[in-house]
Amino acid sequence: MILFELCGNTEQNPVYQELEVSNGNRQYDFLRSIVGAALAVDRAFLSNHIIKALNFHAITCLHTNAGEYRPCQVVVGNHMPPEHYRVEALMDDFVNIVNRSWEQSDPVTLTAYVLWRLNHIHPFINGNGRTARAACYFVLCVKSGSWLPGTTILPELICRNRDEYVDALQRVDASLPTGKLDLSPLHDLLVRLITEQLSTQQPPADKPQD
Numbered sequence: 001m002i003l004f005e006l007c008g009n010t011e012q013n014p015v016y017q018e019l020e021v022s023n024g025n026r027q028y029d030f031l032r033s034i035v036g037a038a039l040a041v042d043r044a045f046l047s048n049h050i051i052k053a054l055n056f057h058a059i060t061c062l063h064t065n066a067g068e069y070r071p072c073q074v075v076v077g078n079h080m081p082p083e084h085y086r087v088e089a090l091m092d093d094f095v096n097i098v099n100r101s102w103e104q105s106d107p108v109t110l111t112a113y114v115l116w117r118l119n120h121i122h123p124f125i126n127g128n129g130r131t132a133r134a135a136c137y138f139v140l141c142v143k144s145g146s147w148l149p150g151t152t153i154l155p156e157l158i159c160r161n162r163d164e165y166v167d168a169l170q171r172v173d174a175s176l177p178t179g180k181l182d183l184s185p186l187h188d189l190l191v192r193l194i195t196e197q198l199s200t201q202q203p204p205a206d207k208p209q210d
Contacts, residue, residue, distance in 0.1 A: 023062065044143070045099045072084050115190075133154070149197075154194060
């Protein structure tokens with residue numbers, strides 16, 4: 001069952017939207033679980049398998065090829081992502097770069113790179129934004145050594161600041177032809193949003209008095 005097709009190739013159908021919300025909840029639960037598992041077994045690295053799993057949870061039964069790299073070309077606004085036959089190799093290179101940079105990169109810089117690069121490659125048929133936001137948060141939490149506190153987490157805060165987010169991605173894209181990737185627009189946005197998240201953590205409950 002692929003609801004996008006059954007609902008007339010629209011994401012505005014209430015049935016589609018209801019499952020989309022349910023999928024989002026399951027992706028969140030999986031993300032939190034996989035962060036905990038990675039920390040528990042001391043496996044601090046990103047993998048194609050984790051990225052594909054995050055996409056699967058986001059779009060299963062909504063779109064075809066959930067959790068699989070796209071088999072066709074896509075266009076995203078004014079951005080033309082790489083040809084589909086290059087995606088597998090590009091994703092392998094991307095994951096290797098992230099893992100080679102794990103020790104020497106600060107958490108926010110690595111998070112910004114993951115968020116930008118996944119959006120730039122756009123490796124899936126659908127759900128690329130949701131996957132990129134979840135994957136970058138996986139990296140941020142594992143790199144930081146814990147699931148970060150806060151009532152509203154970074155992926156949701158990014159969605160709430162969509163215009164700034166898209167502008168930052170485009171500004172990073174614009175730095176590519178210079179031969180020197182400039183992640184600072186995205187880095188600055190993430191610093192602000194992470195600070196906002198941490199400010200929303202609940203204070204510890206008072207200990208009961210004897």
